[in-house]
Amino acid sequence: MIIESFKRAKRRFMSDIWRRLGALALAVYVWTWINVRVTDSQIVSGVPVHISYDQNKMQILNAQDQIRDFVVQFRGKDIDANWMLASSYEFQVNMPDSVKGTVTLEFGKDQLEVVKKPNGVTLKEMQPSKIRVTADEIVETWISIAHVPSKMKPNGDLVRFLTPQPARVKVRGPSRIVRNLQTMTLKEPDLSMPFGSTIRLQVDNPDRSSLTITPQEVSVSVEKQIMEEQDIEKLTPHLLLPPNTDLALGAVSLPNVTVRLHGSVNDMAELKSVNSPIRVFLDLSDVTDVGPWSRKVMVGGLPNGVEVVKVDPDVIHDIVLTRRETTTAKPPAAEAEPAAEEEKAAEGTAPKTAPAVVPPHDGVKAAVPEDAPKQPLPNDHPEAPDGK
Numbered sequence: 001m002i003i004e005s006f007k008r009a010k011r012r013f014m015s016d017i018w019r020r021l022g023a024l025a026l027a028v029y030v031w032t033w034i035n036v037r038v039t040d041s042q043i044v045s046g047v048p049v050h051i052s053y054d055q056n057k058m059q060i061l062n063a064q065d066q067i068r069d070f071v072v073q074f075r076g077k078d079i080d081a082n083w084m085l086a087s088s089y090e091f092q093v094n095m096p097d098s099v100k101g102t103v104t105l106e107f108g109k110d111q112l113e114v115v116k117k118p119n120g121v122t123l124k125e126m127q128p129s130k131i132r133v134t135a136d137e138i139v140e141t142w143i144s145i146a147h148v149p150s151k152m153k154p155n156g157d158l159v160r161f162l163t164p165q166p167a168r169v170k171v172r173g174p175s176r177i178v179r180n181l182q183t184m185t186l187k188e189p190d191l192s193m194p195f196g197s198t199i200r201l202q203v204d205n206p207d208r209s210s211l212t213i214t215p216q217e218v219s220v221s222v223e224k225q226i227m228e229e230q231d232i233e234k235l236t237p238h239l240l241l242p243p244n245t246d247l248a249l250g251a252v253s254l255p256n257v258t259v260r261l262h263g264s265v266n267d268m269a270e271l272k273s274v275n276s277p278i279r280v281f282l283d284l285s286d287v288t289d290v291g292p293w294s295r296k297v298m299v300g301g302l303p304n305g306v307e308v309v310k311v312d313p314d315v316i317h318d319i320v321l322t323r324r325e326t327t328t329a330k331p332p333a334a335e336a337e338p339a340a341e342e343e344k345a346a347e348g349t350a351p352k353t354a355p356a357v358v359p360p361h362d363g364v365k366a367a368v369p370e371d372a373p374k375q376p377l378p379n380d381h382p383e384a385p386d387g388k
Contacts, residue, residue, distance in 0.1 A: 041073045046086040053095035061134040071124045083118040090116040106130045136174040146183040150305045158264045162221040173211035225264035233258045238281040250320035263306030277301035291321040
C-alpha cells in the first residue's frame with residue numbers, strides 16, 4: 001500500500017518536472033535579488049569629518065576637514081536611494097577640553113560621532129584606520145615693546161623715541177608662536193608728517209590670523225634735536241697690541257688726531273666734555289714683530305646717531321714698535337755687598353735694598369727666598385773704615 005502511494009507521487013512529480021524546476025529557479029532568483037538589495041556594502045569616499053574644539057583654549061593646526069574613505073553597509077527594508085553618496089554622511093571628532101603645549105591626538109572609528117547618515121546604514125571600517133589631529137594650547141602673556149631707534153627727519157633734525165606707554169602689551173595665541181616672541185616691535189613712524197611731543201604707533205603683529213594683541217597702539221614720547229658738525233681735536237691714539245706681548249711703542253710719539261663728527265647738539269656736548277667716551281685707536285693686534293708700521297685710524301665710543309665725517313690724519317705711518325727690556329740677573333753677593341758697604345760708608349746709613357723684580361717665566365714656579373739655598377758669606381770682605 002505504501003509502495004503504491006510512493007509510486008503514484010513519483011509519477012505525478014515526474015510528469016510535471018520542468019514546471020517545478022522553473023518555479024524553483026524563480027524562487028532562488030527572487031531570494032538572491034532581495035538579499036543583495038536589502039544587505040549591501042559600499043566604499044564611500046570624500047566624507048568630511050568635522051573637528052569640534054574650544055577655540056578659546058586651543059588651535060587646530062590641521063584645521064581643514066579630514067577626508068577619508070569609509071566602508072558602509074546597508075541593512076534594512078527601507079532602502080535610501082542616496083545611501084552610497086558622500087553627502088549623505090557627516091562625522092565629527094570631539095577634542096578634549098584642553099591641551100598642554102602642542103600635541104597630536106589619534107581618533108579611530110569608535111571615537112567618531114555620527115552626525116548624519118541614511119537609515120539602516122552602519123559604519124563597518126575606514127581607511128586609514130585613525131585620524132590624526134594636531135592641536136596647540138592657547139596661552140596669554142605680557143611682552144615688552146622693543147626700543148624704537150632714533151630716526152632722521154627729511155629736514156635733518158634727529159628724532160629720538162623714548163620708552164612707550166604702556167611698555168608691555170598682552171599677547172594671546174598658540175603657545176608655539178607666543179613663547180618664541182622676545183619683544184614686540186612698533187610700526188615705522190611717518191617722519192614726513194608733523195607731530196608733537198608724543199605720537200601713537202601701532203604694534204606690529206607677526207601673525208594676524210593667530211595672535212591677539214592688547215592694546216594694538218601705544219603712546220611714544222618724542223624728543224627732537226638739532227643736528228650739527230663739530231671737530232673734536234687733540235685726540236691721542238691708543239694702540240691695540242696682541243695680548244701677553246713684549247712689544248711697546250718706541251720713542252717716537254704718535255701725532256694727535258682731529259675727528260669731525262655729525263650729530264645732535266646734546267651728543268656733541270657730551271663728546272667734548274672732560275670724560276668724553278670717544279676714543280681713537282690703531283689696531284695692531286695682528287703684529288708679531290717690531291715696526292715701523294702703518295695703520296688706519298679707527299674711532300669708537302660714539303653714541304647712536306653720531307657719524308664720523310672726517311678723520312685727520314686718517315692713516316698714521318711709521319708706528320715704531322720695540323721690545324721691552326728684560327730684567328738683568330741679580331749680581332752675586334760677593335760683588336754686591338762691597339758696593340753696598342761703600343755706599344754705607346759714603347752715606348753713613350744702612351744700604352737700601354730695592355724690591356726684587358720677578359722675571360717672566362714659562363709656567364715654572366719661581367724660587368722664593370726661603371726655598372733658595374743659603375750661601376756662606378766670603379771671608380775676604382773689605383771692611384768699612386772705622387767710625388763711619
